Amino acid sequence: MSEKKLHLALGVSDLAASIADYSRRLGAKPVVVVDGEYALWRTKTLNVSIRQAEGAAGLRHLGWEDPDASRISSESDCNGLIWEHFSAAQQAEEINCLWPQADYQPDARHRRIKSFVLRQGHLSKGQEKALYDFGPRFCIPYAAEPLDLDAAFGRHAPRVLEIGFGMGQATAEIAAGRPDTDFVGVEVHTPGVGSLLKLVGEGNIGNVRIIQHDAVEVLQHMLAPDALDGVHIYFPDPWHKKRHHKRRLIQPEFVQLLLSRLKPGGYIHLATDWEDYAIQMLDVLSATPQLENTADGYAPRPDYRPLTKFENRGIRLGHGVWDLVFRKK
């Protein structure tokens, strides 16, 4: 039997005071707080949300949190009151879409360890303008449903996914140098998205599309099996403290996810300047039976990957950089 919770959505005039008051009344702490904007409580029987109101406080709508809801829907009752119907996961997706910083997982027991921490970061005027001018042409909004890549690029071509493109200099340079291949860049940070948009927009580099979201979910929900010819992951966050190693992207489970979206013959190209992570990468990829190494150990840097400024400096200082290129059998 499904356990429904009655949903009450309120607009409030003072969010902070309402959080204190309703936490007392409901006998529970909120499961999500978005400063100045929103809070949500989920008790055994209730799903109560409050939102900072522009005008008068009051009821916004009613509804049901229902594990059997197939999608978010709403209808009016005989008094004109709106009743929404949604599952906890659908509500979470809506909250995270409106306020990504909430990073809300309805069931904390299933909370996945993320490979990034969302920082606000400074958005330059140029990046902000690029988001506005070029976002509509190059950005694809995240949606938990399969993406039609042929439609997104307007052609059928080999496809490479780049995870965590940072400010996007390498992405733009690689895409400009390989016009016959399409590149899907995934990054969570807005300034990075703005920066790559500026490069591809001003450079008119048409074979790039950008998704601003966690790459794990993009792989899980938007990319079909065999969708990719290659994957680039350059200088992923090394998470150098031992207790943070679990946040590192390159782990057996993640490699299996990559493989499930990669065509036979497709490649995974990783690069890092962190020796201990390079060793982990080589261990994980070498222990994956569906993969074969294109080199004997670490690979020479392929010509298409440009040297970054930071890498050049590292090389002058005698620091190492390790590339790995493996192919799916």
Ligand SMILES: C[S@@+](CC[C@H](N)C(=O)[O-])C[C@H]1O[C@@H](n2cnc3c(N)ncnc32)[C@H](O)[C@@H]1O
């Ligand atoms: C150390 S930076 C490297 C950036 C760039 N590749 C470079 O070489 O300069 C790692 C980037 O990966 C991004 N990142 C980490 N985990 C991610 C994920 N799961 N999905 C999307 N981006 C991610 C971070 O936001 C960060 O910008």
